[in-house]
């Protein structure tokens with residue numbers, strides 16, 4: 001290498017290192033699917049952070065059956081990580097105790113519904129992993145939607161919300177149920193979108209319902225500096241409360257942290273089957289510390305023509321019948337199962353085993369079924385043990401945590 005070459009290439013080398021630096025730090029600040037800029041991607045080399053850290057293939061299932069679709073999961077993940085990555089908290093809504101407390105009061109407040117009989121907690125009961133045991137829960141006036149109330153668990157780690165992921169943040173989601181005709185029932189009449197509602201409309205009734213309760217003015221003031229009630233403030237408070245729904249103290253967590261007697265021999269056997277990617281493919285989708293890849297798949301449940309799932313957003317027929325992988329944390333108490341609550345049974349254990357037997361049968365084989373759903377060589381004892389393992393994710397400390405109960 002002569003001197004002229006060195007001098008000529010030097011700026012290029014410097015430019016390239018600079019670009020690399022910018023590239024790396026740039027991606028630490030914001031990723032394209034995170035408008036808030038707060039989703040700090042994690043070290044891709046750290047397997048404990050794979051749940052949100054690795055760049056996401058939009059839908060790995062589009063690549064049917066290639067070994068690379070199955071094996072990397074086995075190698076990369078292998079086991080369930082002990083720790084969670086950091087939460088996605090938008091910089092516009094830093095968490096404070098005052099917001100959490102206000103959010104808690106709003107979450108349990110039936111005055112947030114038009115008939116005064118329903119609150120968020122009617123469908124999301126703390127003792128049921130913030131889900132409930134109804135296929136489709138009634139909202140105001142007993143009206144029914146078409147989906148099963150989701151369990152609310154470790155919510156700070158998702159980058160999309162609801163079964164088809166149509167909300168990007170908890171702040172964006174929270175007004176959803178309030179202004180949903182079959183949930184809390186208010187009409188969203190905020191025509192100019194300033195978050196204050198129209199003077200002649202429903203939102204004003206909602207605000208009165210809140211302002212007329214003596215406890216709230218001081219709570220809004222503590223959380224936001226003055227007493228004004230707005231939808232945006234309500235959403236920020238509710239989202240802050242929801243981020244405290246952290247479940248990581250189940251017997252399985254204890255086991256995973258080294259206490260080998262924390263779960264039964266059957267549960268351990270079930271766990272081994274669950275992570276054995278030759279025997280089952282559970283880990284392919286239910287991976288990471290929250291037992292979900294946060295992605296959308298058709299897991300073999302027959303596709304309903306009423307609910308297009310992810311395709312509702314994308315308009316893409318390849319997304320029909322795809323729903324976000326359910327977390328398995330506290331799944332032992334959240335039956336009936338799936339987005340439509342269609343899988344149940346005479347007992348909670350029977351319901352869970354019924355899900356696993358569906359997987360064993362290889363799914364209904366309908367349109368867009370993920371190629372990883374295929375007949376599995378599992379006997380009835382294997383099915384029972386996998387169910388016992390999933391039940392070891394029931395986190396009683398979380399389900400009875402006084403800080404999350406009705407204030």
Ligand code: HEC
Nearest residue numbers: 119120123137138139147148149150161162163164177183
């Ligand atoms: C009538 C029952 C009902 C009520 C009332 C209700 N929800 Fe839900 N919740 C659901 C259903 C059903 C879904 C799934 C919706 C979907 O996929 O479209 C859901 C989904 C969610 C999710 C998404 C969770 C995730 O992991 O993506 C959050 C968060 C949530 N609800 C919070 C709330 C809050 C806060 C309130 C009160 C302001 C509330 N819900 C009121 C039934 C209800």
Ligand code: HEC
Nearest residue numbers: 280281282285297299323324325326337338339359370372
């Ligand atoms: C291709 C991805 C994929 C694989 C592989 C997979 N699942 Fe799922 N699982 C999902 C999706 C997606 C849902 C939600 C589907 C819906 O609601 O329509 C789900 C839902 C569930 C539920 C219901 C949870 C609830 O709260 O409703 C359980 C339990 C479950 N899976 C267990 C398992 C087990 C055990 C295995 C392995 C035998 C497995 N899954 C394999 C994607 C997968």
